Amino acid sequence: MADLQLTDIRKIFDTFVALRGVSLEIARGEFVTLLGPSGCGKTTTLNLIAGFIEADGGEIMIGGRPVTGIPSHKRNLGMVFQNYALFPHLTVFDNIAFGLKMRRVERAEIARRVDRALALVRMPGLERRYPKQLSGGQQQRVALARALVIEPAILLLDEPLSNLDAKLREEMRVELREIQREVGITTVFVTHDQEEALVMSDRIAVMNCGMVEQVGTPAEIYERPATNFVAQFVGESNCFRGHVEESREGVVVVKTEEGLIIRARSDRAWRPGDRVQVAIRPEKIQVGESPNRPAAIAAVLERVLYLGASVRCLARFHQRKLIASLPNVGPLARLTVGAEISLGWSEEDVILLPGDA
Amino acid sequence: MSSSFPAMPSPAQAARLVLVRTRTGVKPYLTPWLLVLPATLMFVALFLLPMLALFVSSFHGYDPNVGIIRVLSVQNYVKFVSDPYYREALVRTLRIALMVTILSGLLGYPVAYHLNQVGGRTRTYLTLAILSPLLVSLVIRTFGWLIILGPNGVINFLGRGLGILGAPLKLMYTEGAVIVGTLHVYLPFMVLALLSSLQNIDPNLYQAASNLGADPVRRFVHVTLPLSLPGILAGSLIVFSLSVSSFVTPAILGGARVKVMAYLVWEEDLVMLNWPFGAAIAFILLVITIAIMLIYHRILEAGRYGVVFQ
Ligand SMILES: Nc1ncnc2c1ncn2[C@@H]1O[C@H](COP(=O)(O)OP(=O)(O)OP(=O)(O)O)[C@@H](O)[C@H]1O
Ligand SMILES: [Mg+2]
Numbered sequence: 001m002a003d004l005q006l007t008d009i010r011k012i013f014d015t016f017v018a019l020r021g022v023s024l025e026i027a028r029g030e031f032v033t034l035l036g037p038s039g040c041g042k043t044t045t046l047n048l049i050a051g052f053i054e055a056d057g058g059e060i061m062i063g064g065r066p067v068t069g070i071p072s073h074k075r076n077l078g079m080v081f082q083n084y085a086l087f088p089h090l091t092v093f094d095n096i097a098f099g100l101k102m103r104r105v106e107r108a109e110i111a112r113r114v115d116r117a118l119a120l121v122r123m124p125g126l127e128r129r130y131p132k133q134l135s136g137g138q139q140q141r142v143a144l145a146r147a148l149v150i151e152p153a154i155l156l157l158d159e160p161l162s163n164l165d166a167k168l169r170e171e172m173r174v175e176l177r178e179i180q181r182e183v184g185i186t187t188v189f190v191t192h193d194q195e196e197a198l199v200m201s202d203r204i205a206v207m208n209c210g211m212v213e214q215v216g217t218p219a220e221i222y223e224r225p226a227t228n229f230v231a232q233f234v235g236e237s238n239c240f241r242g243h244v245e246e247s248r249e250g251v252v253v254v255k256t257e258e259g260l261i262i263r264a265r266s267d268r269a270w271r272p273g274d275r276v277q278v279a280i281r282p283e284k285i286q287v288g289e290s291p292n293r294p295a296a297i298a299a300v301l302e303r304v305l306y307l308g309a310s311v312r313c314l315a316r317f318h319q320r321k322l323i324a325s326l327p328n329v330g331p332l333a334r335l336t337v338g339a340e341i342s343l344g345w346s347e348e349d350v351i352l353l354p355g356d357a
Numbered sequence: 358m359s360s361s362f363p364a365m366p367s368p369a370q371a372a373r374l375v376l377v378r379t380r381t382g383v384k385p386y387l388t389p390w391l392l393v394l395p396a397t398l399m400f401v402a403l404f405l406l407p408m409l410a411l412f413v414s415s416f417h418g419y420d421p422n423v424g425i426i427r428v429l430s431v432q433n434y435v436k437f438v439s440d441p442y443y444r445e446a447l448v449r450t451l452r453i454a455l456m457v458t459i460l461s462g463l464l465g466y467p468v469a470y471h472l473n474q475v476g477g478r479t480r481t482y483l484t485l486a487i488l489s490p491l492l493v494s495l496v497i498r499t500f501g502w503l504i505i506l507g508p509n510g511v512i513n514f515l516g517r518g519l520g521i522l523g524a525p526l527k528l529m530y531t532e533g534a535v536i537v538g539t540l541h542v543y544l545p546f547m548v549l550a551l552l553s554s555l556q557n558i559d560p561n562l563y564q565a566a567s568n569l570g571a572d573p574v575r576r577f578v579h580v581t582l583p584l585s586l587p588g589i590l591a592g593s594l595i596v597f598s599l600s601v602s603s604f605v606t607p608a609i610l611g612g613a614r615v616k617v618m619a620y621l622v623w624e625e626d627l628v629m630l631n632w633p634f635g636a637a638i639a640f641i642l643l644v645i646t647i648a649i650m651l652i653y654h655r656i657l658e659a660g661r662y663g664v665v666f667q
Contacts, residue, residue, distance in 0.1 A: 052564050073567040073576075085561035089583045089662045098579070099569035130664050150569060 003028040003063060003186040004049065004154055010057035011044055011210075018044045020210040021058070026188065026203075031180055033189045035197040036207030037233065042190040043082075045207075046156050049188065051075045063153055073102075078147030078185075079156040083163065084139045086131035092118075092142050093127035099150035117149040120179060137168045144176070148183060155180070155187040161196065173199050194234045198222060206230045228277055228353050237279035238322045241355055244274040252352055254278055258318040260297060264350035275355035282325035284349035287313055287335070288342040296344035304335050315341060415636035425633060433637035443621065447641070450617040451649075453532060454601035457539045458593045461547040464540070465592065469551035470581075484552075487545050495542060499609045502538045503529065506610070535611040539600045546599070547592040554588025555581070583662040590657055590666070594650055601646050618642045 002025040011019040019041045026032045034042045047053050049060060051072030060067050067075055086095050096117055100110045118124045121141040131139055140160060147155060160176070161169045177200050180187050191197055197204050198218040205215045206229070214226040225231035231239075242256035247270040254262045254276055262278050270276070288296065299315035299322060313324045313335065324343060335341075415433055418426035437443045472483055490498060505511045506528040516522030528534055558581065566576040604619035611617065616624075618638060625635035658666050 047564075050564070050568055052567075071567070071572075072564070073570050073572050075568075076570070077568060079565070079568045081561050081565060083559070083561060085559060085565040087562060087565070087580060089586075089665045098566070098571075102570035102575060146565075146569070 002026060002061070003030070004188065005061040006045070006049075006058065007061075008058040009045070009048060009055050009060065011041070011048060011053070012056050018210055019048075019055075022207075022210070022212055023058075024205055024212060024215065026186055028186055029184045031177065031187045031189060031200065031202045033191060033197040033201040033204045034207055035191060035194060035204050035234070038192060040207045041210045042192070042207060043158055046079070046158050046188065046190055049154070050077055050079050050156055076150070076152050077154050077156055078150060078152030080140075080143045080147050080158065080160045082159040084131075084143040084160075086139055086143055086146070088131055090130075091127060092129050092131070092134070095131065095142055096146045096149050098146065103150065113149055114145075117145040120148065120182065121145045122175070136164050137172065140164065140172065144179070148179075148185070152185070155185045157187065157189045159190055159192070162191070162193070169196075176200070198234070204234075206234065208233070222281075223351075225279070225351060225353070228355075231277075231279045231351060231353060236282050236323060237351070238282065238285070240278040240320075242276060242278060243355075244270045244272050244276055246272055251347070252276075254352070258320065260318075262350060263347040264352045265348050266352045268352070270352070277353040277355040279351040279353060280345050280349060281351075282312070282323040283310075284345050285322070285324040286344045287324050287326060288344060296342040298340055299343050301335060301337055301339055301341045304337060311335070313341070315343060317343070411636045412640060414633050415640050417633040419631045419633050421630075424630075433634045434641070436634065437637060437641060443638070446616050446618055446621050447645070449532070449615065450601055450619075450642070451645070453535055453539065453607070453615075453617065454597050456536050457543065457600040458597045460536070460540050461544050461596045462551075462589060462593060465544055465547035465551055466585075469548045469555055469588070472548070472552050473555040484549075487548050490541065491545055495605050496609070498542065499538055499606050502534065502541070502610055506534050506537075529610065530612045530614040532611070532615050535607045535615050535617070538606045538610040539603055542603070542606060543596045543599050546595045550592030550595060551585060551588040554585045554591070557587075558584045584665060586657060586662055586665050590654065593653070598646055598650065601642065 004024075004026040006022055006024045009019055009022040010017070022041070022045060024032070034045060036042055044053070048055050049062075051067065051070060054068070062075065062077075087098065090098065093114055096114045097110050100113060105113070114127070115124070118127070121144050123138060123141045123145070126134065126138065131142065134142065140163075143160070157176075161172050164172060173196060189197075189200065198221075201218055203215060203217055204221050206213045206221060208229050214221060214230045216224075216226075221230060221234050225234060231237050240254075240256040240258070240260065240262065242254045242260075242262070245253040245255045245261070247253070247266075250265055250267060252264045252266050252270050254264060256262060256278065264278065297317055299317040301313055301315050302321075303314040305312040305314070307328075309328055311326045311328055313326065315322045315324065322343060414425075416429045416431065418428050418430060418432060420426060468487065472480055472487075475483065503510070507513070508525050508527075508529065510528070512528060513522065513525045516526065562580055562584070563576060566580045567573075571579060602619055603617075604623065607615060607617045608620055608623070611620075613620075619642075622635045622638050622642075625631045625638060657663065
């Protein structure tokens, strides 16, 4: 049974439709990420779950019970805010103890649980400090401890890592996930950082314009995006427009606007003439010196971007820019700007998406 | 639009202007000092020096036949402390100021709280409405209270007309009248001070509190109230210091029956012509007021939520 279930949630601010029917099921202990561009309704969704605002339609069930009309302070959810929202007038200890005091837990028990929570977030010994005497990373841990100490039914995280510097952010991704597994708490995580979503989540719900475009594991989202938006938003893609020439036994032949023939695998039923979009991930493209494979095309290498761990090749094919990403192994000398190179891929790496009608 | 205003200097022009100034021989590091110089001069000439003169004069003697005697003695201060007439006036003044401060806090807080909740344009209009009493002359506003509180004023008229009151209530020339009148004048300062501190509270903190299980009442007690302490402090310091030294309102609504310190100073200076004693009274009030404000500040700072004042 789903621990958290959103059914066709709608939210309208004045005249602006922020959520147009969001549905999502999250199992107990699962870590699900809401991923989407700024303004797509991620925070609004969290606020609805937390009970800060009421939905204009649809139903939210927590632990199998509808929560419509239950005020936020009775929902027993833990939330970590983007700016942490630590109480500046309270010490670290009192910040974490806040929820327990509201639940009238007795003093000795509070001290015990706060200690445990601080140990859980790996930050003992700073109980007497005030929030502004803490670094961003420490504040983040306190906010997490404060949310977890009340043993909430669900943990809600609104871009909790976005205020940290790059290095710390990467460490905290791993650590946050470890803590979440340790506690085994159902978690909804919000981010607009696709890498963060891919690294951390059990499942990702990609949102756009107040709707969920696709829900799936990180691999499903990345390898098999269901819509054009998902293909563009999660990771990069080389895109071609075209139409289906023929479709037989799961193999689809597409002819692009440039006249290129691309073969793809697809379970969907395509008919000849269907307008489609073909996407190929940069790292799935192999770069060779000259056209030497059937599925390869000849392109002109325009720029080489050195990124340390990888190398990006920007090439031109029929007025179209293509990107290939190569791991930084072996000599790079063979990549000469201005030379003709071959770009190849295998047909199972080709993503086939419905094109605009 | 822009043609009706003189053009703003571009950054380059502004830089050139500064360079010209620097070329005239003024060292750049002097600039800030030069900028505050006029205000400082005015402060020194019109406030500090007169206060000093007042302080010195409070040690002078006075004889109705001779006038001011330029000796140095503490006799004025001794006279004040040893005479219950003056001591009572001091206590009365502090009591009135304290009541006004407390009442302005109690009445002003809900107003500021509500103002902080409403958005945009409504808030602007309501703020203007709250400030509007300040646009009317203090004297006129105070006489307004006379119309309400007088023996034939609105309250007595209505009370008797409705048969609630038998004999007319004596409302004028009471401490209550002074408190109400002063409160009316200074309430906006309290509201504005509270509003500015409430506006500084991150709205996410309210969400965090209710998320952690605080109902609206406990959210107010544990989050809103402590975080608005700086506003409470600022508001009460302003209101207290203004009320403790106010003259016009107590003079009109309290008259000779509710004598406050400012009234005593006026009496000594303009009726008795004993300027040295008037100066001593003014100084006693000043020192006690400053002491009370400092102690109050300390108490709040040393309190549980002292950190909010940093
Ligand atoms: N109280 C409100 N009144 C009016 N519009 C609102 C309100 N809250 C949010 N919106 C609008 O709803 C949309 C979704 O907002 P939301 O805060 O959920 O975005 P988000 O996905 O969290 O974006 P971000 O990544 O920038 O935080 C935005 O277009 C926003 O302008
Ligand atoms: Mg957001």
